[in-house]
Amino acid sequence: MQQYSRPATLADLKALVSSLNRHEAEYLRIGGYALFAHGYHRATTDVDLLVPATRKAGERIKAALMAMISGSPGKPLLPGRAMPASLKNRKKPT
Template structure:
């Protein structure tokens, strides 16, 4: 049997979360570094960022999916997401950020502009290119501004 590398375990965890979100019918979009890579700027990233709809119905699905992946250890409440917060799971490079609010972007508006494609073995929705650029500009961190410059090329 081939030896498992740290990179394999990172992608396996990401695949597990995405599969659970898809199984539970969660409305979500991949954002952050993986979305930047999807839109054409290859760079490293230390986490998987997921943007979820804040509706009570969707939040219930998010919690069910995360409970499935964690074996129920997280003990999340709906308010974590409905109040515009989120949850950070693990530590880089095995970190997954599940966010219900991001700078400069309204989920419902962006949902209509999402792009659907593969992420490993799963089909996922990515934040659309212009929304990703708007989010990165609004966040304004140094890496975000580098991403904007690359995505604007």
């Protein structure tokens, strides 16, 4: 399965925020795009989010991301469809 990555765009950010809000996910935008929202401009290539460490929050975040990948909420991923490297699972902080 091919994996890919590219810098996040403003359109990516809008799509992500829209999906997170539709799924009533709790999150804080941090990093470069958060600074941009406050009038500071800093080059960035990703979208950084801070989310609560709860099962409910994780399920909502996952549902929002899966909806973005599959193209519609509740629709399963197609076999063999690549997931962007930027959406890979990260280790839980200790």
